[in-house]
Amino acid sequence: NAGVTQTPKFRVLKTGQSMTLLCAQDMNHEYMYWYRQDPGMGLRLIHYSVGEGTTAKGEVPDGYNVSRLKKQNFLLGLESAAPSQTSVYFCASSDPGTGNTEAFFGQGTRLTVV
Amino acid sequence: AQSVTQPDIHITVSEGASLELRCNYSYGATPYLFWYVQSPGQGLQLLLKYFSGDTLVQGIKGFEAEFKRSQSSFNLRKPSVHWSDAAEYFCAVVLYSSASKIIFGSGTRLSIRP
Numbered sequence: 241n242a243g244v245t246q247t248p249k250f251r252v253l254k255t256g257q258s259m260t261l262l263c264a265q266d267m268n269h270e271y272m273y274w275y276r277q278d279p280g281m282g283l284r285l286i287h288y289s290v291g292e293g294t295t296a297k298g299e300v301p302d303g304y305n306v307s308r309l310k311k312q313n314f315l316l317g318l319e320s321a322a323p324s325q326t327s328v329y330f331c332a333s334s335d336p337g338t339g340n341t342e343a344f345f346g347q348g349t350r351l352t353v354v
Numbered sequence: 355a356q357s358v359t360q361p362d363i364h365i366t367v368s369e370g371a372s373l374e375l376r377c378n379y380s381y382g383a384t385p386y387l388f389w390y391v392q393s394p395g396q397g398l399q400l401l402l403k404y405f406s407g408d409t410l411v412q413g414i415k416g417f418e419a420e421f422k423r424s425q426s427s428f429n430l431r432k433p434s435v436h437w438s439d440a441a442e443y444f445c446a447v448v449l450y451s452s453a454s455k456i457i458f459g460s461g462t463r464l465s466i467r468p
Contacts, residue, residue, distance in 0.1 A: 273456060275458070280363070280460060281460055282360075282444060282458045282459055282460035282461045283398075283444065283458040284458075285455055285456070285457065288455060298455065330397060330398070332398075332456070334456070341386050341403070341405065341448065342388055342400050342403050343388075343398075343400075343446070343456050344400075345390075345397040345398040345399075346397055347396065347397045348396075348397055
């Protein structure tokens with residue numbers, strides 16, 4: 241009963257490096273989200289997707305790109321990491337069309353950019 | 355602008371005391387409303403949700419929340435807290451008629467006094 245799985249769980253990057261965070265869900269959900277969590281700021285929406293092949297910007301999209309080539313996967317890319325992107329990243333999914341309006345979350349990825 | 359406000363950053367209550375965490379939203383229509391809990395180093399777990407109907411909803415772990423349309427509020431309550439309730443609590447809203455984004459408040463950290 242995996243639910244939402246994020247890979248990796250921890251990562252340290254140097255400024256300017258690139259990386260991709262992977263989110264996989266096995267619940268056949270249509271909607272997927274990427275959030276970042278910073279102290280005192282709650283969760284802020286980076287990008288989201290309402291279906292395979294679609295993506296949209298959230299509140300804080302700058303410096304990130306996403307892709308949803310397969311329904312079960314949602315990738316978050318950092319092309320050139322900056323210290324301001326040090327954060328905990330959460331992926332979530334939901335499926336309002338089948339009544340699953342709440343978001344189901346992964347365990348998070350702690351990213352440090354030095 | 356649409357927003358979710360949790361006015362209390364940090365609350366400390368004694369074990370066995372009652373608890374109320376505040377959440378206010380600003381949307382033109384009644385959104386879907388959620389409360390999540392996050393234990394240290396963990397992802398977010400859904401406590402309860404409200405879509406329509408009875409304005410007092412019951413959740414897991416003995417929590418309940420009351421929707422008050424006139425006050426645009428969805429406050430979380432528990433009659434008697436336990437030390438294990440120490441965590442961060444997030445209110446969230448989604449208005450599926452507009453872009454399907456799930457928006458979170460900034461969170462309230464709950465500490466329990468022995």
